[in-house]
Structure formats: structure tokens, C-alpha cells
Amino acid sequence: MDTRPIGIFDSGLGGLTGLMALRALLPEENYIYFGDTGRMPYGGRPTEQLRRMARQNLDFMASFGVKAIFVACGTFSSTAADLLADYPVPSFGVLNASVEAMAEVPGKGPLAILATEASIRSGAFERAIAARCPGREILPIPCPAFVPLIESGHTRPDDLPLRDAVAEYLAPVKESGAQAVLYGCTHYGIIDGAVRAYLGQGVQTISASACGAGQLASYLTGEGLTGGSGSVRYYTNGYPAVFTQAASRLLGHPLENPVEAVPVWSV
Numbered sequence: 001m002d003t004r005p006i007g008i009f010d011s012g013l014g015g016l017t018g019l020m021a022l023r024a025l026l027p028e029e030n031y032i033y034f035g036d037t038g039r040m041p042y043g044g045r046p047t048e049q050l051r052r053m054a055r056q057n058l059d060f061m062a063s064f065g066v067k068a069i070f071v072a073c074g075t076f077s078s079t080a081a082d083l084l085a086d087y088p089v090p091s092f093g094v095l096n097a098s099v100e101a102m103a104e105v106p107g108k109g110p111l112a113i114l115a116t117e118a119s120i121r122s123g124a125f126e127r128a129i130a131a132r133c134p135g136r137e138i139l140p141i142p143c144p145a146f147v148p149l150i151e152s153g154h155t156r157p158d159d160l161p162l163r164d165a166v167a168e169y170l171a172p173v174k175e176s177g178a179q180a181v182l183y184g185c186t187h188y189g190i191i192d193g194a195v196r197a198y199l200g201q202g203v204q205t206i207s208a209s210a211c212g213a214g215q216l217a218s219y220l221t222g223e224g225l226t227g228g229s230g231s232v233r234y235y236t237n238g239y240p241a242v243f244t245q246a247a248s249r250l251l252g253h254p255l256e257n258p259v260e261a262v263p264v265w266s267v
Contacts, residue, residue, distance in 0.1 A: 001226070001227030002067055002224075002225040002226065002227050003030060003227045003228045003229070004030070004065055004066060004067040005029070005030040005031055005032045005064060005065075005066050005067070005228070005231075005233075006022065006026075006029055006030070006031050006032070006066060006067065006068050006069075006070060006216070006220075007031075007032050007034070007061030007062070007064060007066035007068070007069040007070065007089075008022070008031060008032070008033045008034070008061075008069070008070045008072050009033070009034040009035070009036060009057045009060070009061060009069075009070075009071065009072065009073070010034075010035060010036065010071075010072045010073045010186055010187075011035070011036050011037065011039070011040040011041060011042045011073060011075070011147070011187075012035045012036065012037045012040045012041075012147070012151050012187070012238075012243075013035065013150060013151055013187065013190070013246055013247060013250055014072065014073065014147070014150070014185060014186035014187030014188075014189075014190070014209075015033065015035065015070075015072030015073060015186055015209070016033070016035075016247055016250050016251060017072070017186050017187075017189045017190060017207065017209040017210075018070055018072030018094075018186055018209040018212060018213050019031060019033055019072070019232070019251075020251065021207075021209055021210045021213035021214070022070065022213045022216065022217060023230075023232075025213060025214065025217040026217050026220065026221075026226060027230055028226070028227065028228050028229065028230050029220075029226065029227070029228040029230070030228035030229060030230070030231045030232075031231070031232045031233070032061065032064050032066065032232075032233050032235070033232060033233070033234050033235070034057065034060060034061065034234075034235045034236070034262075035234070035235070035236040035237075035238065035243055035247075036053070036057060036236075036237060037151070037236050037237065037238030037239075037242075037243060038236070038237035038238045038264035039053065039237070039264060039265075039267075040147065040151065040238075041116070041144075041147045041148060041151075042073070042075040042076070042116060042118060043075060043116030043117040043118050043119070043142070043144055043147065043185075044117055044118070044144065045118060047079050047118065047121075047122065049267050050075060050076065050079045050080065050118060051079060051080045051083060052267045053076075053265075053267050054071070054076045054079075054080040054083055054084075055080075055083060056265050056267070057071075057076075058071075058083070058084075058087050058089070058091060060235075060262070061089070062087075062088070062089050066089060067089075067090075067220070067225055068089065068090045068091070068092065068216060068219070068220060068225070069087070069089055069090070069091040069092070070091075070092050070212060070213065070216050071084055071091060071092065071093045071094070071212075072094065072186045072209055072212065072213075073093075073094070073185075073186060074094055074095070074115050074116065074119050074125075074183075074184040074185040074186060074208050075115075075116045075118045075119050075185065076093065077093030077094045077095040077119075077124075077208075077212075078093075078095055078115070078118070078119040078122045078124035078125055078184070079118055079119070079122050079124070081093060081095060081124065090219065092212055092215055092216045092219070093212060094184075094186065094208035094209060094211060094212035095124060095125060095128065095184075095208070096128070096215070097208075097211035097212050097214060097215040098125075098182055098184065098206060098207075098208040098211040098212065099125065099128040099129050099132055100132070100211070101182075101206050101211045102129050102132070102133065102180060102182050102206060103129070103132035103133055105133075105179055105180040105204060105206075106179075107179050108135065108136060109136070109137075109177060109178060109179035110136065110137040110138070110139055110173075110176045110177065110178040110179065111129060111133060111136055111137070111138055111139070111178060111179065111180050111181075111182070112138075112139040112140075112141055112170075112173045112176070112178040112180070112181045112182065113125045113126060113129065113138065113139065113140045113141060113181075113182045113184050114141050114143050114146075114169070114170075114173075114181060114182065114183055114184060114185065114188055114195075115140070115141075115142065115143070115182075115184030115185050115188075116142065116143070116144065116147065116184075116185050117142040117144050119142075119184055119185065120140045120141070120142040121142075123140075125140065125182065125184050126138050126140045129182075137176065139172060139173055139176055139178060141169055141170070141172065141173060142169075143165070143169045143185070143188070145165045145169075146165060146169075146185070146187060146188055146191065147185065147187050149161060149162055149165060149191075150187045150188075150190050150191060151187075151246070153246070153249075155190050155191055155194075155250075156193070156194070157191075157193040157194040157196075157197045159194070162191060162194050163194060163197075163198070166191070166194050166195060166197075166198045167198060170195065170198055170199060173199065173203075174198065174199055178199075178203060179203065179204060180203065180204040180205070180206060181195065181199065181203055181204070181205050181206070182205075182206045182208065183205065183206065183207050183208055183209075184208055185208070186207075186208055186209040189205075189207040189208075189209055189210070190250065192205055192207075231256065231257075232255075232256050232257065233257050233260070234247065234255055234257060234258075234259040234260065235259065235260045235261075235262050236259055236260075236261065236262070237261070237262050237263060237264045237265070240258070240259040240260070240261050241259075243259050244258075244259045247259075
């Protein structure tokens with residue numbers, strides 16, 4: 001038994017979808033969650049700045065003596081994959097596992113990627129999916145308004161600003177007749193209802209969070225590194241009260257422990 005915690009981080013609420021997926025698979029593990037809300041959103045930042053931020057967040061997680069780190073962020077997973085691969089603590093992003101899931105979508109129809117501007121700009125998701133799915137049309141769609149909308153509480157399928165943004169960004173996806181959509185940003189799974197309402201139930205949606213969580217759970221189980229008491233500690237460099245309210249709403253229950261504040265690190 002290994003009771004060391006699992007570290008999880010993201011720019012804000014999106015990584016909580018990864019926490020929920022992991023807790024469904026490994027409910028007895030101990031978790032430490034960090035929401036980098038003081039520096040959110042990530043999508044418009046330059047690549048080198050994002051890489052420095054990724055290293056800072058990895059080091060923060062490692063300071064807790066974690067046994068593994070889940071980088072529940074598509075932007076970091078696509079722009080700093082080499083940092084994750086080389087980090088001394090086993091670190092898992094969401095890119096590789098989600099690409100494998102997209103490769104299993106049957107048929108020859110188009111495949112869409114919804115992600116932040118930085119992720120789309122890096123081309124990492126597009127290249128990896130194209131390599132695994134030769135001959136299929138790949139539609140990379142940057143959705144810069146989604147994260148700010150989600151973080152400010154616009155998540156219901158009938159929310160007008162969200163519906164407008166979904167219609168604006170996903171019009172090419174709908175017109176293409178895409179067979180599957182990958183949520184390359186972990187925030188986007190939160191608005192799955194709005195996306196499905198626009199695209200129709202016939203389009204498969206794939207969550208990068210769920211894919212990455214499954215990969216990490218398989219690793220820990222296979223290596224015999226599971227064990228814990230089911231505790232969760234939360235940290236943010238934003239406003240703890242705001243994070244508490246938003247996270248409780250998303251998770252569907254009050255947080256187990258008070259959210260602890262950390263400084264906003266300069267980059």
C-alpha cells in the first residue's frame with residue numbers, strides 16, 4: 001500500500017473533471033488539487049511562458065511528496081509534453097490517452113478537436129490524431145471564450161452566452177458531419193450538455209480528463225501504488241472563497257476541506 005497523495009493541477013475548475021474521474025476509479029486515494037486561477041486563462045499565453053508555468057506547478061505538486069501527478073490541462077499537455085515525460089515524479093497529461101480514444105472511433109468521418117488557442121497553435125493534438133488516423137479529416141477548433149464562460153458560471157445548456165459561443169465555434173464541426181469531438185481542454189467536459197444540444201446526440205464526445213484519469217489509474221494499479229483514506233486538499237492562487245463556491249457547485253457537494261491560498265508565482 002502506498003498512501004502518498006496524487007497531485008492534480010489545472011488553470012482552474014477544469015481539472016476537477018479529472019479529480020472526479022480519478023475518484024470514481026480510485027476512491028480511496030488521497031488527492032491534492034491546485035487550481036492556478038490567479039493566472040487563468042492559459043490559452044493566449046506564449047509557449048515558453050506556459051512551459052515555465054508548467055514547471056512551477058509540477059514543482060509545487062512534488063513539494064507534497066506525491067506519488068504521481070495528473071496534469072489535468074490540455075494546454076500544458078500539448079505545449080510541455082517533454083517536461084512531463086522527463087519529470088522525476090511520474091506525470092501524466094491528457095494528450096496521449098485521449099488520442100488513443102479518438103483512434104478507436106469507427107468509420108472514416110471527420111474528427112474535431114476543441115481546445116485552447118495555445119493547444120491548437122502547438123498542433124500537438126492534431127499531429128498525434130492524424131498519425132493514428134491517416135486519411136481522416138481533422139478539425140482543430142480553438143475556443144477561447146469557453147474557459148472564461150465556464151469559470152464565471154455559464155455552464156447550463158440553456159445559458160444564452162454559452163449557447164452563442166457554442167454555435168459560433170462549432171458551426172464548422174456541425175457542417176462537416178464530424179463523427180467525434182475531443183474535449184482537448186479539461187474545462188470543456190463541463191459544458192458537454194451544451195455541445196451535445198447543438199451537435200446532436202449522434203456525435204460522440206470524448207473527454208481528455210476521463211482518458212488521462214484512466215491512464216493514471218491503470219499505472220498506479222499496475223505498479224501496486226494504490227492506497228489512502230480518500231482525503232482531498234485544495235489549493236488556489238486565486239480567491240479561496242470564489243474557488244470554494246464554484247468547485248462545490250461543479251462537484252455537487254461541499255468541499256471536504258477549506259481551500260488554502262498560495263501566492264501567484266511570477267513567470
